[in-house]
Amino acid sequence: MARRRRKRSKLGAWMSLIRLWNAIFALACVFVGFSLAAQADFTALDWFLALGISGLIFAGGNALNDCIDTEIDKSAHPSRPIPSGAISRRDALFVSWGLLSGGVVLSALAIVLDRNIPGAIGLISAFLIITYDYYLKKIPLAGNITIGILGGAIFVFAGSFGEINARHLFAAGFALLFHIAREIVKDIADLPAEEASGIRTFPAKVGVESAARLATVLLVAIVPITIVPFFLEILSLWYLGAVILFADLPIILFAWLIPQSTTPRRAEKIAHDLKWIMAGGLFSLYIGGITI
Secondary structure, three states: OHHHHHHHHHHHHHHHHOOHHHHHHHHHHHHHHHHOOOOOOOOHHHHHHHHHHHHHHHHHHHHHHHHHOHHHHHHHOOOOOOOOOOOOHHHHHHHHHHHHHHHHHHHHHHHHOOOHHHHHHHHHHHHHHHHHHHOHHHOOOHHHHHHHHHHHHHHHHHHOOOOOOHHHHHHHHHHHHHHHHHHHHHHHHOHHHHHHOOOOOHHHHHOHHHHHHHHHHHHHHHHHHHHHHHHOOOOOHHHHHHHHHHHHHHHHHHHHHHHHOOOHHHHHHHHHHOHHHHHHHHHHHHHHHHOO
């Protein structure tokens, strides 16, 4: 019984290291991106490459991020697998680079198999994630924008297996602004630990209040972006109803809450709860994709 618990605990640590649910969410974005392509006919190979590239690169990037942030996480997130001792940093590095390498190999294979655009996006994404983990996240706002680009690019990536259309671009814009805003809130939450490690993120440079205001502005800017596709007649009334209910109304609520949540603990909770907005937006896009 004890051995079984240890095995489950070890498995849970690895799942936490790669942010399994975040990786699954990335796969869901690919699924929705395919649905937004309307009449495109995707092959089994397209599905394999799209899910494999996105899953491996996102999981590897998450694991690598924890390896780089080991010292910060000792105070900011001591329960994470590496600082808690559940997984050694050496093993985590080995797995993270293995996953990223797998994503790069599949991206190269996509190019060989005449999926040039998705293959190129996969390679660029891997490069951006590695650059972010080692360098860009230490530059105020640069790291936040990088994560935003990666969050938006996955919809363009999925669409590029068929034909990229306006629906993919609107979805990418929604994700871009959302992820930049959420990353700023996460920086507010991690501010004490990052300052102790000598890292000056955007909130440290401009002040917590100013950073919170920018995150609020970015979130509010999403609302008109989500509504425009209906009036351009590229997404349905079903989409409009879903996005207002599951994304826009929660965005307005969080836009009111964020300026009042400038302490690290409250910002951490807001950053966690913001995931539900992205889930609501993703569901709305899926509804739009199947009712075009």
